[in-house]
Amino acid sequence: MVWSVNRGTQIKLIVLSSLIVILVIYNRLIYSSHSYTPSIALSPKAITGQNLWQRNNCWSCHQIYGLGGYLGPDLTNIYSNPNKGPDYISTFLNSGVQSMPVYNFSNSEKEAIIEYLKAIDQSGVYPNKESVIEATGWVKIKYKDE
Ligand code: HEC
Known part of the structure; x- marks a missing residue:
């Protein structure tokens, strides 16, 4: 037809x-x-740290990027915090304060958790105050290493 x-x-x-x-x-x-999400490849040590983080329920009290339990503080950028950082984290882990339990991590376990928190820290900033909505509708986030 x-x-x-x-x-x-x-x-x-x-x-x-x-x-x-x-x-x-x-x-x-x-x-x-271009995707604004940086790809994050955790090192084997950081993966060990992530497993320790999960097995010991750090999530139940701490947040990463605002997600998690709310008894303790958000730990997204504790690694690069000038007043805190790796030594501070290390001390905290086996001392236990107030409502945080005392852990008995070995040195290598502590290092692994710190390595994990370092990788998290390098992935971005939280709370993120530098974000703009572009005309395309995407939210442009300013990452630390930009
Ligand atoms: C039962 C709740 C709870 C669990 C589980 C817990 N924490 Fe905590 N944590 C806290 C609280 C509450 C604080 C704040 C204590 C304070 O500032 O006096 C804290 C503080 C910290 C700090 C210092 C934060 C800062 O900004 O000063 C670090 C680091 C930390 N915890 C790591 C961990 C890790 C790693 C785990 C898992 C292995 C964990 N915590 C498990 C409750 C918890």
Whole structure:
């Protein structure tokens, strides 16, 4: 059968198909553009630290990027905090204060947890005050190493 649509319908079809093409191109541009999420590859030591973190329920009291329990403080950037840092974390782990239990981590276990918190710290800043909503709808976040 031959096309038997009138002029008005033809124009509507052309407009509709152009919109579809524009939508497809727009989507491709958005989803194939540079991703702002840095890829994080944990070292084997940091993975050991992450396992210790999970097995010892650090989550139940601490947050990373604001997620977790709320009895203790957020630990996202404790590693690079000028008043805290690795030695401070190390001391905290086996001393236990107030409502934080005393752990008996070996030196290598402490190092692994610190390595994990270091990797977390390098992945971004929390709370993140430097973020802007771009015209594309993406939220641009300023990472520490930018
Ligand atoms: C039962 C709750 C609880 C658990 C479980 C817990 N903590 Fe804590 N932690 C706390 C509290 C409460 C504080 C704050 C104590 C204070 O400042 O006096 C704290 C403080 C800390 C600090 C110092 C934070 C700062 O900014 O001064 C570090 C580091 C820390 N915890 C690491 C850990 C790690 C690692 C684990 C898991 C191995 C863990 N905690 C498990 C409750 C907990």
